Structures are given as structure tokens and as C-alpha cells.
Amino acid sequence: MPRLLLFGASGAVGKALVRLLEAENAYTVHGTCRSNRPPLPAERCHRLDLEDFRKLELLWERIRPDAVVLALRGDYEKQLRFHRAVAELAKGSSCDVWFCSTSAVFDGSAKKPHTEEEAPAPESEYGRFKAACEEMMASVLGSRLRILRFPAVFGRDVPRVTQLMERLKRGEIVEYHDNFFANRHTDEMLARQIAFLLRHRPEGIFHLGSVDIMSQAEFYRELVFRLGYPKERVKAISHPADRILAVLSKRDWPEELRITHDDILDHFRS
Numbered sequence: 001m002p003r004l005l006l007f008g009a010s011g012a013v014g015k016a017l018v019r020l021l022e023a024e025n026a027y028t029v030h031g032t033c034r035s036n037r038p039p040l041p042a043e044r045c046h047r048l049d050l051e052d053f054r055k056l057e058l059l060w061e062r063i064r065p066d067a068v069v070l071a072l073r074g075d076y077e078k079q080l081r082f083h084r085a086v087a088e089l090a091k092g093s094s095c096d097v098w099f100c101s102t103s104a105v106f107d108g109s110a111k112k113p114h115t116e117e118e119a120p121a122p123e124s125e126y127g128r129f130k131a132a133c134e135e136m137m138a139s140v141l142g143s144r145l146r147i148l149r150f151p152a153v154f155g156r157d158v159p160r161v162t163q164l165m166e167r168l169k170r171g172e173i174v175e176y177h178d179n180f181f182a183n184r185h186t187d188e189m190l191a192r193q194i195a196f197l198l199r200h201r202p203e204g205i206f207h208l209g210s211v212d213i214m215s216q217a218e219f220y221r222e223l224v225f226r227l228g229y230p231k232e233r234v235k236a237i238s239h240p241a242d243r244i245l246a247v248l249s250k251r252d253w254p255e256e257l258r259i260t261h262d263d264i265l266d267h268f269r270s
């Protein structure tokens with residue numbers, strides 16, 4: 001069976017992908033984590049810090065992955081060095097590398113949605129770091145690097161949702177922008193899309209996320225309602241200017257891998 005090494009297997013994205021790939025049983029999945037345990041058997045869980053290059057090399061030698069998914073967070077400088085080290089190891093092998101990037105690589109040009117052929121235009125520190133990481137890894141790996149750009153991810157155990165539920169339980173009013181428009185994703189559909197890509201191995205950049213956009217305040221009003229609270233618990237506020245941050249795809253995705261905001265919200269129907 002082909003071997004897949006997932007960096008960041010204990011994170012929100014990593015866990016959803018592990019659950020799906022373990023159920024599909026098409027790969028022997030190995031996953032790294034720092035302090036949380038991924039949903040993998042102990043012998044395939046590997047504690048690995050971003051600074052532990054010796055351990056990275058040993059792990060690589062031991063697993064010799066056929067595919068790598070990078071779904072990490074952490075200090076940006078350390079991540080850049082770590083991602084370079086992974087790219088250099090992958091360069092000397094035949095393995096495919098899938099890098100989790102973000103819609104934030106376009107946050108310096110937030111006037112319209114962006115498709116795959118557009119060049120990044122980052123403004124925030126996060127967006128600039130992710131764009132730099134994409135560029136650095138592409139310079140080492142060329143077309144062997146696949147870039148996955150997606151917007152905010154939602155799911156029952158995703159921290160932005162569990163933290164929201166904590167605030168609602170405490171009786172707080174939560175504030176969201178009525179003139180910030182975005183697309184969004186679920187952890188489960190993102191995992192299904194990544195699993196599809198791993199199977200078919202197309203090259204290039206992939207924009208993953210809902211095919212429609214919605215304002216932040218409207219989305220959270222609906223979400224809060226699905227979570228069992230009145231919509232009035234969301235207070236709408238405004239940015240000085242309208243903002244749109246969305247990554248839309250020009251690719252021909254199978255119908256069952258398309259997702260809308262209605263589907264995302266249905267995910268939370270109680």
C-alpha cells in the first residue's frame with residue numbers, strides 16, 4: 001500500500017483527513033504532531049517539532065513516503081525552514097507534495113474573488129508568509145508541488161466553532177462584519193477533496209471552498225441559529241470599506257465534491 005506522511009495530523013484539517021483516509025484504507029497513513037494525539041494508531045503517530053531536523057530525516061528514511069501533505073502551523077520563520085527541509089527531502093524522491101495554503105494569499109486585493117490562475121497579492125503577515133512558502137517550495141519542487149488554497153474551515157470540533165459555542169454558552173453577544181464577504185469550507189468536504197486529489201494526482205494550484213460567497217454576519221447568524229441560539233446573538237458591525245476574500249475554482253470538480261454555504265450550514269443542523 002502507498003505510504004502517506006501527513007505533517008500536522010493532530011490539527012483541524014489533519015484530523016479530518018486522517019479519519020477519511022483511515023476509513024478508505026488506500027494509504028498507510030503516518031502523521032506528525034507536536035502535543036495533541038492524531039486519530040492514528042500509536043506506531044503511526046510521530047511527535048515532531050518544527051526545529052527537529054534530525055528526527056525529520058530519520059522519519060523520512062523510515063517511512064519513505066509516496067505522498068506528503070503539509071498541514072502545519074507554528075512560528076513562520078521556523079515553518080519556512082521546516083518546509084524547505086521537507087521540500088529538499090522530497091526533491092530526492094518521487095513523492096508528491098501537497099501544501100495547505102490559504103485564501104489569505106489574496107488579502108491585499110480583497111475586492112473580488114480569486115481563481116487559480118491569479119497571482120497572490122498578500123498583505124497580512126500570515127498571507128505573506130503563506131505566499132512566500134508557496135514560492136519557496138515551488139522553486140525547489142517545480143510541478144511536484146501541489147498548492148491547496150482554502151478559506152476558513154468549519155466543523156463540529158474545529159476550534160473556531162468550539163470557541164464560538166463557549167462564548168454563546170457564556171451568554172455573550174458575538175460581533176461579525178456585514179460587509180466582509182468570503183467563501184468557507186468544512187473539514188469533512190476539504191478532506192474528501194484532498195483525498196480525491198491524492199488519488200488522481202493532478203498538478204498545479206487548487207482553490208477549495210464553497211462555490212458561493214456570503215457575508216460574515218449573515219453566515220454567523222445562520223450558524224448561531226443552527227447551534228441552537230437566537231440569531232440576535234450576532235451583532236453586525238462594518239469595516240470602513242467592503243471586503244471580499246474568496247478563492248473560487250475554475251477547475252471541473254465532480255458534482256459530489258462541490259459545496260455551498262447551505263451545505264456548510266446543514267453540517268450543523270441539530
Ligand SMILES: NC(=O)c1ccc[n+]([C@@H]2O[C@H](COP(=O)([O-])OP(=O)(O)OC[C@H]3O[C@@H](n4cnc5c(N)ncnc54)[C@H](OP(=O)(O)O)[C@@H]3O)[C@@H](O)[C@H]2O)c1
Pocket residue numbers: 007008009010011012013014032033034035036037048049050051070071072073074075100101102103150151152153154
Ligand atoms: N483551519 C482553517 O480554517 C484554515 C484555513 C486556511 C488554511 N489553513 C491551513 O491549513 C493548515 C492546517 O490548519 P489547521 O487549522 O488544521 O491547524 P491546527 O488545527 O492549528 O493544526 C496545526 C498542526 O500543526 C502542528 N504544530 C503546531 N505547531 C507546531 C510546532 N511548533 N511543531 C510541530 N508541529 C506543530 C499541530 O500539532 P499539535 O496539535 O500537536 O499542537 C497540528 O498538528 C495550516 O497550514 C493552515 O495555514 C487552515
